[in-house]
Amino acid sequence: MQFIKNRTVIGVICIVLSLVICFAVTPLFNQSISDKTEIVRVVKPIQVGEEITADKVKTVEVGSYNLPNDVVKTVETAIGKFAFADLVPGDYIISSKIVAEPAAENAYLYNLNGEKQAISVSVKAFANGLSGKLQSGDIVSVIAPDYKKQGATVIPAELQYVEVIAVTANSGYDANTGEKSDADAEKELPGTVTLLVTSEQAKVLAELEVDGKAHLSLIYRGDKTNAAVFLAAQESVLTELYPSVEEKTAGYTPEQTTEAGTADFAESEVSESTNVPESEVE
Structure with a gap:
């Protein structure tokens, strides 16, 4: 107890602790907050259930300190997925906000x-x-x-x-x-x-x-x-x-196919011209 009450000893301990903090802890902390990493950020609004496309996101470099563990860091991971929540420009994408299939609605x-x-x-x-x-x-x-x-x-x-x-x-x-x-x-x-x-x-x-x-x-x-x-x-x-054009003209020669197509077009034109009396249609 007498040792602890000695002011000199206490002063030395405080000096040592301050040196440790200044030259060991602080540099490590500064390094951690200055580290950079790339993440995916939203550049265009994305509605819930909407597919994420390349024009709506981009990769940016930010400080890695205090980022969520599940933040998406490559655009390949996000593109083709669907938004599970509304995203606005500036948001970074985390795994819990995207899904492989669209939301239940629609x-x-x-x-x-x-x-x-x-x-x-x-x-x-x-x-x-x-x-x-x-x-x-x-x-x-x-x-x-x-x-x-x-x-x-x-x-x-x-x-x-x-x-x-x-x-x-x-x-x-x-x-x-x-x-x-x-x-x-x-x-x-x-x-x-x-x-x-x-x-x-x-x-x-x-x-x-x-x-x-x-x-x-x-x-x-x-x-x-x-x-x-x-x-x-x-x-x-x-x-x-509703047979397709290919089925209508199956087995025809090119000339017959053209004639058949022209005949179908002419027939449709006549049928749609309801204001023309039948007597005038040859």
């Missing part, structure tokens, strides 16, 4: 590749959309009452088997993505049903939407392989109804 729209398109039809009445029981992946038929004002209720050939990709309530929440709790989902009735269709099917659906007359009947729900059988059958029907 995720099905990111699977479109140009061959088909998504179109929504209104559920005018509760019964029209199978009383809210439809789910993603269901195969349905679209029933059209008084189709084309002809007084008959039919299933258009183009819409015998169509795949459901979303069921959306009037609030905008999708019942098939789990965006809201089951309790909330049960309280909301479906407002629209989104279908995966070709351009020809979309035109027919748009006409039915204008007429406000369309009922959906469930054909199949279950294994994707079995569902594909129904969709393949529908594709066959569409191919017969």
Whole structure:
């Protein structure tokens, strides 16, 4: 105790400690905060669920001190991923803010590749959309009452088997993505049903939407392989109804192909010229 009370000894200890701090600890600390590293920074706004592309991010050099452990340091890691949260210019990207697949909301729209398109039809009445029981992946038929004002209720050939990709309530929440709790989902009735269709099917659906007359009947729900059988059958029907130019001219010589194309064009021009009396058409 007497040793500790000696002021000289205490002074020497303090001097030694200060020297250690000045010449050992402080340089190490300064070095740590002066170290540089490259990270990925956002340069354009990125909305949640949006794909991160090369023009929206860049690599910058910053101090490495106090950076999150999961900060993304190469653009290759970020490009092609999807934002899990809204990002604004100046934000650096961390692994928890990006995902390999788009967010649940509207995720099905990111699977479109140009061959088909998504179109929504209104559920005018509760019964029209199978009383809210439809789910993603269901195969349905679209029933059209008084189709084309002809007084008959039919299933258009183009819409015998169509795949459901979303069921959306009037609030905008999708019942098939789990965006809201089951309790909330049960309280909301479906407002629209989104279908995966070709351009020809979309035109027919748009006409039915204008007429406000369309009922959906469930054909199949279950294994994707079995569902594909129904969709393949529908594709066959569409191919017969809307043959491609190559199929129309198969087996023709180049001269015949040109003549056939000219004839089709002339026929379409005549049919569209509804103001020309039939007697004037040779």
